[in-house]
Amino acid sequence: MTTLSVTTRTPAELPADTLVVGSVSTPDGPDLATGHGLPRKAVVHLQAVLADVEATGRPDEVVRVVAVPGVKATSVVLTGLGEGTTRRTAYPHEVLRGAAGAALRTVRGKKSVALALPTPDVESLSAVADGAFAGCYTYDRSGPLPARRTGATKGAARAASAGPRITVVSGAGQGKAAKDAVARAAVLGAARDWARDLVNTPPNYLFPASFADAVKKRASASTAKISVSVLDEKALVKGGFGGITGVGQGSANPPRIVTMSWAPSAPKASVALVGKGITFDSGGLNIKPATGMVTMKCDMAGAAAVAAAVLAAAELDLPVAVTGYLCLAENMPSGTAQRPSDVVVMRDGTSVEILDTDAEGRMVLGDGLCLASEKHPDWIVDVATLTGAQVVALGTDIAGVMGNDDTFRSRVVDAAGSAGEGAWPMPLPVELRKKLETPTADIAHKGDRDGGMLTAGLFLQEFVGEGIPWAHIDIAGPAFNEKGPKGATPKGGTGFGVGTLLTLVEGSAG
Incomplete structure (x- = not known):
């Protein structure tokens, strides 16, 4: 099952399988959004990759980069936030929710994922946590449907439905309000996934x-x-x-x-x-x-x-x-x-x-x-x-x-x-x-x-x-x-x- 937690640790030091940061579209081309907390050498490397793949930083664009210098995570995922600047600290909540969801959809098979998106307040933190949980959804066929034919496929399905451990880096601190917001996102996310499962279930079941x-x-x-x-x-x-x-x-x-x-x-x-x-x-x-x-x-x-x-x-x-x-x-x-x-x-x-x-x-x-x-x-x-x-x-x-x-x-x-x-x-x-x-x-x-x-x-x-x-x-x-x-x-x-x-x-x- 997907889990959510919050931290204020430096994103580059988090031992996750994947670190998610934001990318933005600027007049000078794509760049990193604030909140990433990465060292200079990592930023330069990622900027070069964004330029090389002709990224745009637009919503729903996701770019994955492996072996980023100065980052403990195995890979870094850049998810588009749309128009912005390297100094902009706040984004609409629907943009943050969508960016987190788009990113997690590409790495939901990983065991651990950290997100370092712009979260200057508790509401932004809540939107990121909510979107991240939502992006991990896969239809759980283990309930009403017949068993799959092969054990290997069953195992893969169980691994996919297990979901990653998600850690959200908070720019709004790690006090009670931040923890409560992330806990609420987990409860809402699990309930919404159940609703999705019900809707997706074939009508003969x-x-x-x-x-x-x-x-x-x-x-x-x-x-x-x-x-x-x-x-x-x-x-x-x-x-x-x-x-x-x-x-x-x-x-x-x-x-x-x-x-x-x-x-x-x-x-x-x-x-x-x-x-x-x-x-x-x-x-x-x-x-x-x-x-x-x-x-x-x-x-x-x-x-x-x-x-x-x-x-x-x-x-x-x-x-x-x-x-x-x-x-x-x-x-x-x-x-x-x-x-x-x-x-x-x-x-x-x-x-x-x-x-x-x-x-x-x-x-x-x-x-x-x-x-x-x-x-x-x-x-x-x-x-x-x-x-x-x-x-x-x-x-x-x-x-x-x-x-x-x-x-x-x-x-x-x-x-x-x-x-x-x-x-x-x-x-x-x-x-x-x-x-x-x-x-x-x-x-x-x-x-x-x-x-x-x-x-x-x-x-x-x-x-x-x-x-x-x-x-x-x-x-x-x-x-x-x-x-x-x-x-x-x-x-x-x-x-x-x-x-x-x-x-x-x-x-x-x-």
Whole structure:
């Protein structure tokens, strides 16, 4: 397992396999960023190499150099920070996070790695530690998947998943604040890696029941006391959860709602997180085209983010009561599948007309929001890969945030920024509510194509308890990276949302 520690020792003297330092783009060509702490002969050598390989110092550029004079580490990795000077001491946290992640991705098979990037304050130190841990991620196939065919391959996989010992050189000292920041990065990193593993697991191995089992297993192995309860298909029918049972009725794998609870003594706040967990989305009877199903194992990324955030909050012993609701179902076509024009009754008694069985996420979330509201938490946030409209509007890196309270919505957007996760505030125009009117039920679950992200948010708002601040985070784009890795983000499941939720919970700690 990847580990993190902090030091103020001279970087050149650290006996690591690899030392990571920053490179920058200057008007005179590439150069070393501040914070490296290297002797003159090492600096001259590295400057010559950067010039010789025509490096640029741009983000995501990584150059590895071996046998650097005056450096104990076997090799030095130079990771790009973008525009800068040899005297610049501070860089945006997202730049530091990405540079650390890009560097560690190239050397994650090493046993020990030290990073000497510019860290003039605790926030910069935290960003470097967070990015370094994130860059070490590889999908852990040892859990649900069958054993590999050869012992040699198994051994290699275990070595890769073990991760390096990472030491971050701190320019902000080695006091309690610095140590706490690095310790937090390790807890967050491990939780986010778990979320990534869940998203990357093939859907024939991760379905509602096995997802629930994975949560119980991880909670029981945690150092914190996390309680887990599961509503199976019979309990869901008996409890009036018509939204999630309707979505799941076409599958051989019946739905579940998993509740995870962290209950510290004398909590300063009580909050609820609700996650969409469609373990595979075929679209149901409104079936998706073949290409539209390729990444649909990621349609449970919201639930994975919620599960990981509850775990991290508990393991950090935050003085906030956190309850996570994982709304798990598989959306499949069959003779028992839900039909367009069906009417179902939600947990709170609201009748809903189904217009498009491929708009299933809002139905499972609606029931989850009802359940969360019954406990009257101080606030509720739901997270979901909900609409293609979010991707059209904001792309694949930025989540859309909607809410019933502008101040609380701003808190969520700010938390995302602090966590290095892109988010943008979106409105919920009241005039669009009429798109959800229907003579057949209390509400239709979908409007027309225009403003699809917003009408989905308006639908969800209907199931939030009166007076409870609520925000909805649509992560349809950033939850899954179909392209190559970049910065601290791997290919596949990204774990997007875990950092935002944890930061938001921390903000309620007083």
